Amino acid sequence: MSPIPKTAPFAEEEINLLNRVVGPATAVQRAWLAGFLAGLDASQTGGVVLPVAPARPAEPITIVYASESGNCEKLAGDLAKAARKNGLKPTLIDMADLDLAQLDAAKRLVFIAATWGEGEPPARAVRAYGELMGEGAPRLDGVEFGVLALGDTAYAEFCAIGRRIDERLAALGGKRVVERADCDLDFAAPAAAWIGDALKVLTPPDADRGRVIEVDFGKPAAAPNTDIVEAEISEHVNLNSSRSNKETIHLALAFDGAAPAYEPGDSLDLYAENDPAYVDELLKFAGLAGDDKLRAELIKTRDVTTLSLKTVETYVAQTGHQYVKALLADGQAKDWIAGRQLIDLIANFQIALTADHLRALTRPLAPRAYSIASSRREVGDEAHLLISAVRYETHGRARKGVASNYVAERLKRGGRVRVKLKPNKHFGLPAADKDIIMVGPGTGVAPFRAFVQERRATAAKGRSWLFFGDRQFTHDFLYQLDWQEALKDGALTRMDVAFSRDTPEKIYVQHKIWEKRRDLIEWLDGGANFYVCGDAKNMAKDVRAALVRAYAEVKALSPEAAEAAVASLERDKRYLQDTY
Ligand SMILES: Cc1cc2nc3c(=O)[nH]c(=O)nc-3n(C[C@H](O)[C@H](O)[C@H](O)COP(=O)(O)OP(=O)(O)OC[C@H]3O[C@@H](n4cnc5c(N)ncnc54)[C@H](O)[C@@H]3O)c2cc1C
Numbered sequence: 001m002s003p004i005p006k007t008a009p010f011a012e013e014e015i016n017l018l019n020r021v022v023g024p025a026t027a028v029q030r031a032w033l034a035g036f037l038a039g040l041d042a043s044q045t046g047g048v049v050l051p052v053a054p055a056r057p058a059e060p061i062t063i064v065y066a067s068e069s070g071n072c073e074k075l076a077g078d079l080a081k082a083a084r085k086n087g088l089k090p091t092l093i094d095m096a097d098l099d100l101a102q103l104d105a106a107k108r109l110v111f112i113a114a115t116w117g118e119g120e121p122p123a124r125a126v127r128a129y130g131e132l133m134g135e136g137a138p139r140l141d142g143v144e145f146g147v148l149a150l151g152d153t154a155y156a157e158f159c160a161i162g163r164r165i166d167e168r169l170a171a172l173g174g175k176r177v178v179e180r181a182d183c184d185l186d187f188a189a190p191a192a193a194w195i196g197d198a199l200k201v202l203t204p205p206d207a208d209r210g211r212v213i214e215v216d217f218g219k220p221a222a223a224p225n226t227d228i229v230e231a232e233i234s235e236h237v238n239l240n241s242s243r244s245n246k247e248t249i250h251l252a253l254a255f256d257g258a259a260p261a262y263e264p265g266d267s268l269d270l271y272a273e274n275d276p277a278y279v280d281e282l283l284k285f286a287g288l289a290g291d292d293k294l295r296a297e298l299i300k301t302r303d304v305t306t307l308s309l310k311t312v313e314t315y316v317a318q319t320g321h322q323y324v325k326a327l328l329a330d331g332q333a334k335d336w337i338a339g340r341q342l343i344d345l346i347a348n349f350q351i352a353l354t355a356d357h358l359r360a361l362t363r364p365l366a367p368r369a370y371s372i373a374s375s376r377r378e379v380g381d382e383a384h385l386l387i388s389a390v391r392y393e394t395h396g397r398a399r400k401g402v403a404s405n406y407v408a409e410r411l412k413r414g415g416r417v418r419v420k421l422k423p424n425k426h427f428g429l430p431a432a433d434k435d436i437i438m439v440g441p442g443t444g445v446a447p448f449r450a451f452v453q454e455r456r457a458t459a460a461k462g463r464s465w466l467f468f469g470d471r472q473f474t475h476d477f478l479y480q481l482d483w484q485e486a487l488k489d490g491a492l493t494r495m496d497v498a499f500s501r502d503t504p505e506k507i508y509v510q511h512k513i514w515e516k517r518r519d520l521i522e523w524l525d526g527g528a529n530f531y532v533c534g535d536a537k538n539m540a541k542d543v544r545a546a547l548v549r550a551y552a553e554v555k556a557l558s559p560e561a562a563e564a565a566v567a568s569l570e571r572d573k574r575y576l577q578d579t580y
């Protein structure tokens with residue numbers, strides 16, 4: 001029997017750890033530990049041994065997070081830590097692992113949820129989210145709850161998932177004791193404030209009330225460095241040929257000291273600057289050309305491209321512009337902003353603006369994430385990125401993605417850039433003897449270069465199979481030489497490619513998956529992990545659908561059974577996605 005009871009005022013994982021130590025300890029070891037702890041208390045209270053308060057079971061709080069790139073997961077951990085300090089006993093659940101029956105027993109419930117795609121749940125949370133919204137969801141009568149939503153005002157469906165979960169918990173009978181907060185990309189301060197407020201309400205009156213609730217955002221001692229660091233650009237190479245209509249930059253970053261301790265599957269957040277030409281045009285339309293201080297501030301620190309409903313509302317509040325006011329009042333603003341940027345609003349509805357008006361129309365410039373395309377075991381204190389320049393035209397204006405064009409057009413070899421490690425523990429390599437199947441068209445191939453380098457450096461025994469795709473073999477075969485080498489030295493066992501514009505009918509990676517379905521299912525039956533990285537809008541869905549069809553055909557399963565086979569891979573964390 002475990003000596004530390006589940007009611008002890010520790011988190012579940014801490015109770016497990018204590019049991020691992022105390023459980024097998026000898027009588028002598030236990031006596032030593034008891035004496036040691038008593039002595040420790042005495043030394044901290046000036047030699048006076050304080051009377052021990054009668055043990056009271058800590059009140060539970062269930063914290064569920066729906067996260068893809070880790071922000072909600074981090075906040076949920078912060079909340080759990082603060083709850084524990086407040087005398088509560090938190091249970092932390094990744095929505096990917098949520099069994100709705102766990103909510104039955106909940107007394108206090110917090111959801112911290114991100115929105116992805118176009119108003120969709122994070123990929124890992126899709127199953128549990130569907131169940132929560134479905135008929136089988138349990139009643140939550142009287143359960144005290146609160147929801148913290150993370151999102152991005154640039155998306156039409158801002159914080160949609162948090163909003164829907166909030167509505168659903170109330171519809172299931174839950175008692176909303178703290179109003180939902182919808183946070184934009186600069187969520188740190190509002191999220192910390194919400195956590196503080198939520199804990200004040202969710203902490204029962206007989207637990208240490210009145211204590212100042214500290215939200216400790218420090219990182220655990222053993223965590224890798226996730227501070228912003230500078231690196232020098234040691235390589236800047238366009239991997240597309242000059243005849244391609246794409247530009248994909250291989251960027252090698254050399255750190256001044258040790259590289260942040262990244263693992264294959266992690267990303268770097270890159271801090272870009274805006275295009276000075278765009279900012280000059282914006283200032284001209286705003287009647288603020290010549291304000292050099294504002295220009296520098298906008299280039300370096302403000303998001304000057306995003307146009308959201310919130311921006312339009314701010315514009316009306318500041319200027320009282322009649323046409324824009326009418327757009328909002330008629331409900332046309334949502335359609336009008338689609339495909340447009342801040343510059344369109346200011347150019348189309350010109351009115352004299354002050355520098356402060358313009359500041360208020362922008363939010364802080366957020367970094368952009370890029371998958372790391374290298375393994376430290378192969379490249380040392382460097383990190384490689386693969387960045388595709390985003391360029392398109394809408395409403396008669398040529399548009400350029402902020403960060404990708406900063407990299408493609410303005411960063412040069414020898415220049416410097418600021419980055420921050422964004423670990424992703426949900427997209428790592430399995431044990432070295434396990435097979436891996438990697439599906440990564442376009443820049444989706446980046447983390448798989450890290451996987452293959454790592455497998456080579458560790459002489460991993462497991463086989464690896466890569467599906468890659470892009471437009472044309474001759475012009476767009478990203479890292480072609482690396483793959484050829486890896487196939488030769490065995491770091492890569494197999495590779496299948498799909499070049500969509502080389503043949504009259506378009507061939508994509510999902511077609512290759514279908515073509516190779518027998519071998520693929522054999523690998524999966526043998527325990528292989530299946531990884532997908534890259535485009536979330538179409539590719540990831542098409543790949544999943546192709547795999548479901550492959551199961552149905554190869555194993556003669558009904559569509560429902562084939563779907564269940566893929567769902568079970570997801571549940572077992574053998575179907576892993578990092579899509580954007
Ligand atoms: C975890 C993660 C890993 C990533 N890894 C990589 C990677 O390895 N390589 C990589 O290149 N990218 C990667 N990305 C994407 C990257 O973070 C950026 O989103 C991308 O580079 C665009 O950023 P930007 O600043 O250049 O464009 P932004 O200024 O952010 O503009 C992009 C926006 O422009 C609009 N847009 C784009 N194309 C069109 C179009 N055709 N029509 C209309 N509107 C359009 C969309 O609203 C889009 O959101 C990753 C993203 C995530 C979340």
Ligand SMILES: Cc1cc2nc3c(=O)[nH]c(=O)nc-3n(C[C@H](O)[C@H](O)[C@H](O)COP(=O)(O)O)c2cc1C
Binds near residue numbers: 155
């Ligand atoms: C590809 C992509 C799609 C997104 N779609 C939405 C969206 O539809 N609505 C929204 O409010 N936020 C959207 N976001 C913003 C995320 O919700 C936001 O970055 C959040 O902080 C991510 O939290 P997480 O790290 O816990 O996943 C999107 C972000 C990305 C990268």
